[in-house]
Amino acid sequence: MGQLLDTPLTRLTGVRHPVVQTGMGWVAGPRLVSATANAGGLGILASATMTLDRLDAAIEEVRSRTAAPFGVNLRADASDAGDRVDLLIGHRVKVASFALAPRRELIARLKEAGVVVIPSVGARRHAEKVAAWGADAVLVQGGEGGGHTGPVATTLLLPQVVDAVDIPVIAAGGFFDGRGLAAALAYGAAGVAMGTRFLLTSDSAVPDAVKRLYLEASETVVTRQVDGTPHRVLRTPLVAGLEEAGRMTRLARAVRNAARFRKVSGMSWAAMVRDGLAMRRGGELTWPQVLMAANTPMLLRAAMVDGRPDLGVLASGQAVAVIDDLPSCEELIDAVVTRAAATLRDLGRRHGGP
Numbered sequence: 001m002g003q004l005l006d007t008p009l010t011r012l013t014g015v016r017h018p019v020v021q022t023g024m025g026w027v028a029g030p031r032l033v034s035a036t037a038n039a040g041g042l043g044i045l046a047s048a049t050m051t052l053d054r055l056d057a058a059i060e061e062v063r064s065r066t067a068a069p070f071g072v073n074l075r076a077d078a079s080d081a082g083d084r085v086d087l088l089i090g091h092r093v094k095v096a097s098f099a100l101a102p103r104r105e106l107i108a109r110l111k112e113a114g115v116v117v118i119p120s121v122g123a124r125r126h127a128e129k130v131a132a133w134g135a136d137a138v139l140v141q142g143g144e145g146g147g148h149t150g151p152v153a154t155t156l157l158l159p160q161v162v163d164a165v166d167i168p169v170i171a172a173g174g175f176f177d178g179r180g181l182a183a184a185l186a187y188g189a190a191g192v193a194m195g196t197r198f199l200l201t202s203d204s205a206v207p208d209a210v211k212r213l214y215l216e217a218s219e220t221v222v223t224r225q226v227d228g229t230p231h232r233v234l235r236t237p238l239v240a241g242l243e244e245a246g247r248m249t250r251l252a253r254a255v256r257n258a259a260r261f262r263k264v265s266g267m268s269w270a271a272m273v274r275d276g277l278a279m280r281r282g283g284e285l286t287w288p289q290v291l292m293a294a295n296t297p298m299l300l301r302a303a304m305v306d307g308r309p310d311l312g313v314l315a316s317g318q319a320v321a322v323i324d325d326l327p328s329c330e331e332l333i334d335a336v337v338t339r340a341a342a343t344l345r346d347l348g349r350r351h352g353g354p
Contacts, residue, residue, distance in 0.1 A: 001016070001017075001039075001040060001330075001333075001334050001337070001338075002016075003016045003017070003040075004017075004337050004338065004340075004341040005017065005018055005181075005185070005337060005340060005341055007168075007185070007190045007191055008137075008168040008190040009042075009137065009168050009170060009190035009191035010191070012116055012136060012137060012168055012190075013042055013069055013071075013094060013095055013116055014069045014094065015037075015040060015041060015042045015068065015069055016040030016041075017039075017040040017041050017191075017333055017336075017337045018181070018185075018190060018191025018192070018337075019040075019041040019042070019181070019191060019192060019193075019194070019333050019336055019337065020041065020042045020044065020139070020170055020172075020191060020192065020193035020194070021033065021036040021041055021042065021043045021044060021193075021194065021195075021198040021329070022044055022073075022139075022172065022193050022194065022195040022198070023044035023045060023046040023047070023048075023071075023072070023073025023097060023099075024046055024147070024195050024198075024199060024315070025046045025048055025049050025296075025297060025300055025304075026046070026049060026297075026300050026301050026304040026305050027046065027198075027199050027204060027205070027206055027304050028043070028044055028045055028046040028073070028198075029045070029046070029058065029205055030045070030058050030061035030062045030065060031065075031203060031204075031205050032198065032201070032203050032204050032205065032329070033045045033062050033070050034061075034062050034065035034066040034070070035201075035203035035328065035329040035330070036070075036198065036203075036329045036333070037062070037066040037068035037069065037070045038065070038066045038068060038329075038330070039328075039329045039330040039332075039333040039334070040068070040333055040337075041329070041333045042069065042070065042071060042095065043062075043070045043071070044070070044071045044072065044073050044095070044097050045058055045059065045062060045070065045071065045072045045073065046073050047072050047073060047074055047075075047084065048073070048074070048075045048078070048099075048297075049297050049301070052080060052083055052084065052087065055072070055084065055087060056087060056091075059072065059087070059088075059091045059093060060091075063091070069094035069095065070093070070094060070095070071093065071094060071095030071096065071097050071116075071118070072084075072088055072093050072095070072096060072097070073097045073098070073099065074088075074096060074097070074098055074099075074102070075098075075099060075100070076098045076099070076100040076101060076102040076103065076106070076119075077100055081102070081103075081106060082106070085106055085109055085110060088110070088115060089109070089110070089113040089115060092114075093115060094115070094116060095115065095116045095117075095118055096110050096115050096116070096117050096118070097118045097119070097120065097139065098117075098118075098119040098120065099120050099148075100119070100120075101119050101121070101126060101129060101130050101133075102117070102119060102130075104133045104134070107130075107133050107134045107135060108134060111134055111136070116136045116137070117134070117135050117136050117137075118135065118136060118137045118138065118139055118170070119135050119138055119139070120138075120139040120140075120141060120172070121138055121139070121140055121141075121161070122140070122141055122142075122149070122150035122152070122157070123150065123152075123157075124157070124160045124161050124164045127140060127161045127164055127165050127169075128164050128165060131165040131166070131167050135167060136167060136168075137167050137168040137169070137170060137190065138161065138165060138167060138168075138169055138170070139169075139170040139172055139193055140154075140157055140158055140161045140169055140170070140171060140172065141154070141157075141172040141173045141193075142154025142155070142156070142157045142158065142171075142172070142173030142174060143157075143173060143222075143232075144173040144174030144317055144318045144319065145172055145173035145174065145195065145232065145317045146195050146196050146220070146232050146233070146315045146316045146317035146318075146320075147195070147231060147232060147233075147315040148229060148230065148231055149173070149222065149230055149231070149232045150230070151230075153173075153174075154171060154172070154173040154174050154175075155187075157173075158171050158184065158187050158188075158189060159187050159188070162187060162188035162189065163188075168190035168191075169188065169189050169190060170189060170190060170191050170192065170193050171184040171187065171189040171191070171192050171193070172192065172193035172194070172195070173317065174317065174318060174319055175192040175193070175194050175197070175319065176194060176196070176197045176319040176322060176323055177335070177336055177339060178335065178336045178337065178338065178339025178340035178341075178342070178343060179339065179340070179343055180192060181336055181337070181339075181340035182339075182340040182343040182344050182347075185340070185344065186344075194319075195315075195317060196214070196316050196317040196319050196320050196323065197319060197323060197332065198329065198332070199211075199214070200214055200215065200320075200323050200325075200326055201326060201327055201328060201329050201332055202326050202327065202328045203328055203329045206304050207304075207307035209307055210303055210304065210307055210309055210314070211326060213234070213236075213309055213314065214234070214314065214316065214320055214323070215323065215324060215325075215326075217234050217235075217314075217316065217320050217321065218320075218321045219234075219235050219321070220232050220233060220234055220235065220316050220317070220318055220320065220321075221233060221234075221235045221239060223239060223242065223243060225239075225242040225243050226239075226242065226296060226299060226313055227296045231296075231313075231315070232315065232316065232317065232318070233313045233314055233315050233316060234313075234314040234316045234320070236309060236313070236314060237310070238309070238310060238311070238312070238313065239313060298312075299311075299312045299313045300312060300313060300315060
């Protein structure tokens with residue numbers, strides 16, 4: 001499919017279409033990322049749950065599957081963030097995305113090497129900060145988005161950020177089709193990012209039984225009982241149990257999951273403590289909240305990798321309620337871009353344009 005929409009995002013990253021697949025932990029692996037890239041979108045590899053060696057192998061696997069540009073999502077507060085940046089530079093990865101604002105020196109090192117830097121933000125002031133530090137673009141997620149989320153709707157947050165910065169803005173939170181892309185472009189965004197919609201594709205490696213639960217879902221809930229911060233997930237019996245559990249029960253679960261995550265990730269206890277200290281400084285979290293954050297990787301892995309939603313959580317945006325199919329990434333992106341272009345043309349004709 002040729003390029004129908006030329007935007008600052010497509011020009012900045014070299015992709016054909018202004019559609020981004022977000023870096024979802026345990027979901028955005030080489031298979032999904034390469035399928036997105038081959039379809040003309042910007043696939044983002046999730047690396048937070050990978051060891052450095054696994055990330056190296058995953059980048060190589062994506063390279064073996066596609067010649068198109070792609071990105072890698074990094075944790076800015078990780079103790080080995082510098083090593084991961086060096087790895088991206090060595091592999092000539094096109095885009096580095098961050099869930100939190102990276103340090104100014106990390107942005108400078110990536111930009112000097114020609115890597116496009118795109119942090120994710122949930123507030124206008126955060127967008128202004130990373131733009132001043134040299135970020136090439138910013139991804140802004142409204143409260144409709146899945147996983148860690150904020151209280152402000154995309155329709156309010158997006159125009160605030162577009163007006164506040166002079167770099168490309170990618171809209172996230174509540175997007176699932178071409179009408180949403182057209183609306184985001186009308187707001188002044190350079191493209192959209194989607195998580196739940198890409199999770200629910202035939203190219204996603206999430207177990208089929210878990211995908212069926214998403215397709216049947218009609219409701220999400222924002223809870224603090226997963227890791228101490230607002231987290232949008234599907235409403236399931238496990239989530240209800242977490243909501244009802246006492247503080248000591250939740251902390252005991254978190255300790256067990258921290259031990260499991262240490263084994264899976266290969267991290268030492270010292271590294272986990274350093275990351276915990278960074279999380280406290282960056283998010284002003286209490287130590288109980290930092291400890292609870294160990295829940296997230298393992299609870300997500302249980303559902304997304306092991307296919308055990310009874311033992312894990314299902315991060316989800318509110319768009320899940322209107323998704324009822326499992327297209328390939330190519331089918332999805334083609335449909336989104338085609339409808340967006342047609343919508344914009346129809347609006348132009350309806351209001352006296354060419």
